[in-house]
Amino acid sequence: MSSVPATEARGTEDEPQEPVEEQPVEAAPVPPPAPAPMAPPRAAAYMAASTLLAMTQGFGLNLVAANIPQLQGPLGATSTEAVWLIAAYMAPNASLSLALIKIRNQYGLRPFAELGIAVFLVVSVLHIFITDLQSAIVLRFFAGIAAAPLSSLGFLYMLEAFSPARKLTVGISLALTNIGLAAPLTRLISPALIDLGGVRALLQFEVALAMLSFAAIYLLPLTAPPRVKVIEKLDIVSYLFIAFGFGAGAVVLVTGRTYWWLEAQWIGELLVVMVVALTIAAVIELNRKTPLIDLRWLFSREILHFAGVLILFRLMLAEQTAVAGNFFQITGLLNDQLIGLYGVTALATIAGGLVCAAVLKPGREPGLHMVALMLIGVGAYLDSHATNLTRPEQMYWSQAMIAAGGSLFLPPAIASGFTLALRKGPQYILSFIVVFLVTQSLGGLAGSALFGSFITLREKFHSNILAEAMTLADPLVAARVSQLSAAYGRTIVDSAVLKAEGVALLSQQVTREANVLAHNDAFFVIALLAVGAAAALAIHLLTVRIREAIARDREQAAVEG
16 A cells, blocks of 8 residues: 555655655565563463363264273164264264364354354263264264364464474474373273263263363463455365265275175265265366365375375374274273273373474474384384283383374474475465375274274184184094083083083184284284384485485585586
8 A cells, every 4th residue: 555655756746755755665564573472371271271172072082982882782782883973973074174274264263163162062962862872873973073173273272372483393292192192091081980970971071071171262262363265165065075075985984894895885885975076076176276175286296205104104003093902802801901001001192292392393303203113113013922811011011102102203294294385385284284184084094994804804814724723533622622611511411512512612712812813913014014114214314315415426526626
């Protein structure tokens, strides 16, 4: 606006001095002063609010997965039917954060936060009144929608407490540590809550967390960026297809192992829906001037490399979230017998996050990744020597190493990816967030599905091998059958029936041993993945050093020549 009167003044002969007076206006504007650092008590309050929001979202996410056996009775569901509670939650949650980013930018951060937590609170309260599986599935679907804003709010509250220089180091490390803490803490407190009041106590605790989060958001407002009209009509169309595609993919990944991939026809139909929906979304986005997601950038070499690293990380972390927990389940242990293990895992997660926050700086990412990969590899290798007598105490060190490695790996990767997006421009941040969301939500489900299916196949393999050696002609096998059937000798008088009972008991033991061996195979594969990734990283760093040395030699030769 100031350039218009300056031009008019230069065209007026009666006021020859005005151009001189207008020169300061034409000079480059002074940048706004940096925001004053937040007072330590207030910063601590925002950090506490971030932790509360992350725990609220994480508890809702892990509530069903950690307590499926306890939920089956009150809801009158089988273990196969209860899996749909997880699928219903993840179907909308897998993609909704993508839409919420633009909604937040256009309508304001505070209305977004207040409405998001209010909806989540209402859905949490409704959970208390469910009595059947169908109602629970419907409410879990809406819970997945309502919880989507909480993950981004927990992230933003942690970043709010730090200066711009520390947001991508300390802030991002602590925010991701909170996210990693949710799973072990859910399993840590669930047994105590169930002892107090059954499944209803779990639901009431979720409501209490939602109420505390509701109060925290109203008491501690976030710094609101200026509102920008960013939503276009085609954004809505593209997002609907993306949501259908991601939702179908999430349902397949959650339920595929339970119903088995090639047995249920509807799994194939959902895969077709996923492919068609995502293809249509891609066609729309590739033909827009201002796409919702920049697919050309997403499929560039550097972003594909970044996405591959994140997916590999999520696959390796399935060792802790899926394989180890399932191992103790098949050995007959329940959550209340695993409290010590989950406590150690939580402490190791915190320790890893604090170390990462203290040492993370630009340029240190490869070193942190190397340490994280070695911790995960060693921990998984130690777990691969488990037997049917292994108890949680024997896995404290290995699971602690894997938890610490997880806390050390993700913050440097996200910080470097975020910096990469910022270099391209603010419009690329949304595309980067899509990469992060897909690799973490769908990647986590893929890890559980992949290793769960691997364990199932390896269990059948080991069962066949062990069963071939179990013949009653073998004196050792016959003695074992007699030993097992002796417990029923006083109640079963028919020798043939008694012998059949002994064979059935031996078959159960064979199946258990096959399961243990299958889990050991999964642990070993994860260890190989970690070691292979560490070797690839070392080769990459060595290649970069060699190229830099060659480039320096050429420059020096050019100067001397």
